[in-house]
Amino acid sequence: MIKAIVYKSETGFTKEYAEMLSNKLDIPCYTLEEAKKNLNKQDEIVYLGWICAGIIKGVNKVRNRYKVKCYGAVGAFPKDNKYVDSLVKSNALEKEKLFYLRGGINFGKLKGYKKFIVKIVGNVLEKNDKGKEGSEELIRLFNEGASFVDSKNLDEMIDYIKK
Numbered sequence: 663m664i665k666a667i668v669y670k671s672e673t674g675f676t677k678e679y680a681e682m683l684s685n686k687l688d689i690p691c692y693t694l695e696e697a698k699k700n701l702n703k704q705d706e707i708v709y710l711g712w713i714c715a716g717i718i719k720g721v722n723k724v725r726n727r728y729k730v731k732c733y734g735a736v737g738a739f740p741k742d743n744k745y746v747d748s749l750v751k752s753n754a755l756e757k758e759k760l761f762y763l764r765g766g767i768n769f770g771k772l773k774g775y776k777k778f779i780v781k782i783v784g785n786v787l788e789k790n791d792k793g794k795e796g797s798e799e800l801i802r803l804f805n806e807g808a809s810f811v812d813s814k815n816l817d818e819m820i821d822y823i824k825k
Protein backbone atom coordinates (compact mmCIF):
# COMPACT_ATOMS: atom_id res chain seq x y z
CA MET A 663 0.00 0.00 0.00
CA ILE A 664 1.35 3.41 -0.94
CA LYS A 665 2.02 5.43 2.20
CA ALA A 666 2.77 8.83 0.67
CA ILE A 667 3.69 11.00 -2.28
CA VAL A 668 7.21 12.29 -1.70
CA TYR A 669 8.52 15.21 -3.75
CA LYS A 670 11.26 17.73 -4.34
CA SER A 671 10.29 21.07 -5.86
CA GLU A 672 12.36 24.20 -6.46
CA THR A 673 9.75 26.70 -7.66
CA GLY A 674 6.42 25.01 -6.87
CA PHE A 675 5.26 23.11 -9.99
CA THR A 676 6.24 19.67 -8.64
CA LYS A 677 4.60 20.59 -5.33
CA GLU A 678 1.38 21.38 -7.22
CA TYR A 679 1.43 17.94 -8.89
CA ALA A 680 2.25 16.23 -5.57
CA GLU A 681 -0.67 17.97 -3.86
CA MET A 682 -3.07 17.11 -6.71
CA LEU A 683 -1.98 13.48 -6.56
CA SER A 684 -2.30 13.47 -2.79
CA ASN A 685 -5.89 14.76 -3.04
CA LYS A 686 -6.87 12.40 -5.84
CA LEU A 687 -5.45 9.31 -4.13
CA ASP A 688 -6.22 10.44 -0.60
CA ILE A 689 -2.71 9.81 0.71
CA PRO A 690 -0.39 12.37 2.32
CA CYS A 691 2.36 14.18 0.47
CA TYR A 692 5.71 15.07 2.00
CA THR A 693 8.86 16.85 0.94
CA LEU A 694 12.00 14.70 1.10
CA GLU A 695 12.85 16.18 4.49
CA GLU A 696 9.34 15.61 5.91
CA ALA A 697 9.35 12.07 4.56
CA LYS A 698 12.40 11.21 6.65
CA LYS A 699 10.45 12.10 9.80
CA ASN A 700 7.11 10.59 8.80
CA LEU A 701 7.96 7.43 6.88
CA ASN A 702 9.84 4.25 7.66
CA LYS A 703 12.56 2.82 5.45
CA GLN A 704 11.11 0.61 2.70
CA ASP A 705 7.64 2.17 2.95
CA GLU A 706 5.98 2.26 -0.45
CA ILE A 707 5.84 5.72 -2.04
CA VAL A 708 5.36 7.59 -5.31
CA TYR A 709 8.21 10.02 -5.96
CA LEU A 710 8.05 13.30 -7.93
CA GLY A 711 11.12 15.44 -8.61
CA TRP A 712 11.90 18.47 -10.76
CA ILE A 713 14.38 18.11 -13.61
CA CYS A 714 17.63 20.07 -13.52
CA ALA A 715 19.93 19.58 -16.53
CA GLY A 716 18.47 16.14 -17.24
CA ILE A 717 18.67 14.95 -13.63
CA ILE A 718 15.51 14.27 -11.64
CA LYS A 719 16.33 15.84 -8.31
CA GLY A 720 16.13 13.57 -5.28
CA VAL A 721 15.96 10.21 -7.06
CA ASN A 722 19.15 8.98 -5.40
CA LYS A 723 17.80 9.92 -1.99
CA VAL A 724 14.67 7.74 -2.37
CA ARG A 725 15.65 4.83 -4.61
CA ASN A 726 17.21 2.71 -1.85
CA ARG A 727 15.46 4.18 1.15
CA TYR A 728 11.86 3.52 0.02
CA LYS A 729 10.00 1.12 -2.20
CA VAL A 730 9.13 3.42 -5.11
CA LYS A 731 6.01 2.38 -7.01
CA CYS A 732 6.74 4.91 -9.77
CA TYR A 733 8.54 8.17 -10.46
CA GLY A 734 7.32 11.47 -11.88
CA ALA A 735 9.73 13.88 -13.57
CA VAL A 736 8.61 17.51 -13.78
CA GLY A 737 10.27 19.58 -16.48
CA ALA A 738 9.71 22.55 -18.72
CA PHE A 739 9.93 20.85 -22.11
CA PRO A 740 6.91 19.36 -23.90
CA LYS A 741 6.28 15.65 -23.37
CA ASP A 742 7.96 13.58 -26.04
CA ASN A 743 8.82 9.86 -26.05
CA LYS A 744 12.44 10.40 -27.06
CA TYR A 745 12.91 12.95 -24.31
CA VAL A 746 11.36 10.62 -21.71
CA ASP A 747 13.64 7.78 -22.89
CA SER A 748 16.65 10.05 -22.42
CA LEU A 749 15.49 10.86 -18.88
CA VAL A 750 15.17 7.14 -18.12
CA LYS A 751 18.79 6.67 -19.22
CA SER A 752 20.31 9.73 -17.55
CA ASN A 753 18.62 8.83 -14.26
CA ALA A 754 19.27 5.05 -14.46
CA LEU A 755 15.56 4.26 -14.24
CA GLU A 756 15.52 1.46 -16.82
CA LYS A 757 14.07 -0.97 -14.31
CA GLU A 758 11.55 1.51 -12.87
CA LYS A 759 8.40 3.20 -14.11
CA LEU A 760 8.75 6.87 -15.03
CA PHE A 761 6.05 9.39 -15.98
CA TYR A 762 6.80 12.82 -17.41
CA LEU A 763 4.74 15.75 -16.11
CA ARG A 764 5.10 19.14 -17.72
CA GLY A 765 5.69 21.94 -15.23
CA GLY A 766 6.77 25.40 -16.31
CA ILE A 767 9.13 28.26 -15.56
CA ASN A 768 8.53 30.67 -12.71
CA PHE A 769 11.06 33.53 -12.88
CA GLY A 770 9.62 35.04 -9.69
CA LYS A 771 10.87 32.06 -7.71
CA LEU A 772 14.15 31.40 -9.51
CA LYS A 773 17.31 32.85 -8.05
CA GLY A 774 21.02 33.11 -8.77
CA TYR A 775 22.70 30.77 -11.21
CA LYS A 776 19.48 28.82 -11.85
CA LYS A 777 17.73 31.93 -13.16
CA PHE A 778 20.82 32.74 -15.19
CA ILE A 779 20.87 29.26 -16.81
CA VAL A 780 17.18 29.47 -17.77
CA LYS A 781 17.79 32.90 -19.35
CA ILE A 782 20.74 31.49 -21.31
CA VAL A 783 18.54 28.63 -22.59
CA GLY A 784 15.97 31.28 -23.64
CA ASN A 785 18.65 33.21 -25.54
CA VAL A 786 19.98 30.07 -27.24
CA LEU A 787 16.47 29.01 -28.30
CA GLU A 788 15.75 32.46 -29.63
CA LYS A 789 19.01 32.52 -31.60
CA ASN A 790 18.75 28.98 -33.03
CA ASP A 791 15.06 28.20 -33.28
CA LYS A 792 13.22 31.48 -33.93
CA GLY A 793 10.88 31.06 -36.87
CA LYS A 794 10.95 27.26 -36.72
CA GLU A 795 7.62 25.49 -36.48
CA GLY A 796 6.41 25.10 -32.89
CA SER A 797 9.32 27.05 -31.40
CA GLU A 798 7.37 30.16 -30.37
CA GLU A 799 5.76 28.65 -27.27
CA LEU A 800 9.10 27.33 -25.97
CA ILE A 801 10.93 30.61 -26.64
CA ARG A 802 8.17 32.51 -24.80
CA LEU A 803 8.30 30.01 -21.91
CA PHE A 804 12.06 30.45 -21.44
CA ASN A 805 11.88 34.25 -21.77
CA GLU A 806 8.74 35.11 -19.84
CA GLY A 807 7.76 31.98 -17.87
CA ALA A 808 4.49 30.03 -17.90
CA SER A 809 2.79 27.07 -16.25
CA PHE A 810 1.69 23.91 -18.04
CA VAL A 811 0.54 22.17 -14.88
CA ASP A 812 -2.67 20.31 -15.61
CA SER A 813 -4.38 17.62 -13.53
CA LYS A 814 -5.00 15.67 -16.77
CA ASN A 815 -1.24 15.10 -17.01
CA LEU A 816 -1.59 12.85 -13.95
CA ASP A 817 -4.24 10.54 -15.46
CA GLU A 818 -1.81 7.95 -16.84
CA MET A 819 0.12 7.83 -13.59
CA ILE A 820 -3.04 7.46 -11.52
CA ASP A 821 -4.24 4.59 -13.74
CA TYR A 822 -0.89 2.87 -13.20
CA ILE A 823 -0.99 3.38 -9.43
CA LYS A 824 -4.56 2.08 -9.14
CA LYS A 825 -3.95 -0.96 -11.33
Ligand SMILES: Cc1cc2nc3c(=O)[nH]c(=O)nc-3n(C[C@H](O)[C@H](O)[C@H](O)COP(=O)(O)O)c2cc1C
Pocket residue numbers: 670671672673674675676677712713714715716717736737738739764765766767768772775776777779780
Ligand atom coordinates in the same frame (compact mmCIF):
# COMPACT_ATOMS: atom_id res chain seq x y z
C1 LIG B 1 18.93 25.20 -13.73
C2 LIG B 1 17.73 24.58 -14.39
C3 LIG B 1 17.88 23.50 -15.24
C4 LIG B 1 16.75 22.92 -15.85
N1 LIG B 1 16.92 21.83 -16.66
C5 LIG B 1 15.82 21.26 -17.22
C6 LIG B 1 15.95 20.11 -18.04
O1 LIG B 1 17.02 19.56 -18.24
N2 LIG B 1 14.81 19.60 -18.60
C7 LIG B 1 13.56 20.15 -18.38
O2 LIG B 1 12.57 19.63 -18.92
N3 LIG B 1 13.42 21.24 -17.59
C8 LIG B 1 14.51 21.79 -17.02
N4 LIG B 1 14.36 22.87 -16.20
C9 LIG B 1 13.01 23.39 -15.94
C10 LIG B 1 12.44 22.85 -14.64
O3 LIG B 1 12.51 21.44 -14.59
C11 LIG B 1 10.98 23.29 -14.56
O4 LIG B 1 10.98 24.67 -14.33
C12 LIG B 1 10.19 22.57 -13.48
O5 LIG B 1 8.83 22.81 -13.70
C13 LIG B 1 10.59 23.05 -12.09
O6 LIG B 1 9.77 22.38 -11.16
P1 LIG B 1 9.57 23.00 -9.70
O7 LIG B 1 8.73 24.24 -9.85
O8 LIG B 1 8.88 21.95 -8.93
O9 LIG B 1 10.91 23.32 -9.15
C14 LIG B 1 15.46 23.46 -15.60
C15 LIG B 1 15.32 24.56 -14.74
C16 LIG B 1 16.44 25.11 -14.14
C17 LIG B 1 16.22 26.26 -13.20
